[in-house]
Amino acid sequence: MAKYNILYIDDDASKHGLEQIQPMIDTLEESDELKIHPFQSGPFDKISESLIKIINDFDAIIFDYQLDDRANDEGERGNMKAPVLAQHLRTEITNTERSLKDIPFILCSTNEKLQKSFTSDSTSHDLFDLKFKKDSSNLLLVTKRIRALVEGYNSIERENDLSNLLQNNYDSLDNRILSKFLSDKKKLPAHEYANSILKDLVYINGPLIGHKTLAARLGIDIENSPHWPALLENYFMPSKYSGVFSGGWDKWWMDSVNDIFLELTGSSLSSIDARERVSLLTEKTECKELKLSDLIEGCRSYRYWTICKSYDKPLDPREAFRAYTKKEPKPWQDHIYISKPGALDRVGFEDGLEIHPNDYDRYRLTIENLKNEGTK
Incomplete structure (x- = not known):
């Protein structure tokens, strides 16, 4: 090496x-x-x-x-x-x-x-x-x-074809992603390619998702599921990102995850909740030791799709507030979310976590409603 x-x-x-x-x-x-x-x-x-x-x-x-x-x-x-x-x-x-x-x-x-x-x-x-x-x-x-x-x-430096760099058909992506590199003009510097690929795709969930988000969308508690590695290796490996920089970041193509889940179970991943997702995966695969991720205390929905920034646990975005980030996510990128219990208890706020300005009125109203309920 x-x-x-x-x-x-x-x-x-x-x-x-x-x-x-x-x-x-x-x-x-x-x-x-x-x-x-x-x-x-x-x-x-x-x-x-x-x-x-x-x-x-x-x-x-x-x-x-x-x-x-x-x-x-x-x-x-x-x-x-x-x-x-x-x-x-x-x-x-x-x-x-x-x-x-x-x-x-x-x-x-x-x-x-x-x-x-x-x-x-x-x-x-x-x-x-x-x-x-x-x-x-x-x-x-x-x-x-x-x-x-x-x-x-x-x-x-050796390659300028985006499909080859990403090891995926570029035409399957949102055509706004990396579009500045499609010109027939002189190739842009390597650091511009790197910056865009890392910060538009690798560093934030969107077409590519991280390990914890993948587990959340499948509904699985990684720490208490002995067959989680086998599920990835034997069934979802075709969806793993193998393009440039993949040696440092484990990411998965979300569209491929959807396709694999549909082929395995006959159900659309987004149309059922985490309880059904885990039940189908244990039924349709050899991976029987998969545990459902528990709800965050105070939440009710098992339609997990993201991770709570306060508690680092699976979450339905409908039971959350968006978090403020220095750069607003691009149209193909996911927002970061804070569960309502995490936001109300301000967990992680001392480390710089903030409510997104567009969700702040809803956050404030939620607090006021809780106060009013407490005085009844």
Whole structure:
């Protein structure tokens, strides 16, 4: 298996600060798939010139968000945040006269710094293909995703046919998805393909859905269903996404899931509730140990179709409020939902969860009705 060289720019990549980031580096290198090369931050003009000279030697760049906290070994302090440097490098990469390698950009920082600065700066979000926290408990998954990004960029450099990149007939998708890449004009840079595929398809439910949403729509409690892996492997594997970046994210084509369920059971997935879905799957397949997901306390409907952001449990969107997101979902993308019990108890709100403005009046009215009932 090839080992990829990853440049890691951090103001702690100095003799005085390296011990603070070494544990993270060691974990990212643990699987022997990546080699992390620390690079000291410093004044913008100096390090940007140095980076342009060496960028073709690397397969991806990890940027610490805060590049101006600590002076480097020469006593020079950085004078910018990661988005400024990343934007400059993207511009230089796009300049065809430079012949620079287009590679994934990844952002890391402490959660506190990301919350305070980066999350409120939506103009910077498209510069990075992946974001993670330095103190994440799942850095091995980060390693897997960095590798998938590198391999995805390599695939995009070789291929510009969307059906081949997605390993699915592009004509079966909403024709607004990735439409800017259909022009016969010169191929757009790899990072533009990557950004659109990741953020229009992979990172948010829509034509592709995630593992937990798939389980919710089938009605299955993953943790208490011993035959869940076998159900996926033996029956729903044809619906699994195998296109670009699939090595880092497990996703399923929803239209294919619908077709497989109909073929297996003779029923439309959306026309029956979770109790019937699980009953039919245990009847029509060899997977008998499948448990129905329980209702969220305070909910009544088993027509699960999404996940409650407060409780991370299956939910009927009709018993929920939409959550506010920095970017409004596109027409082919699903909203994020908060169950009514979760919203009323404000579970997760301390971490930034909010009611969507278009649902706020309904949320407020629900609270008022409950108060009025309590005074009767």
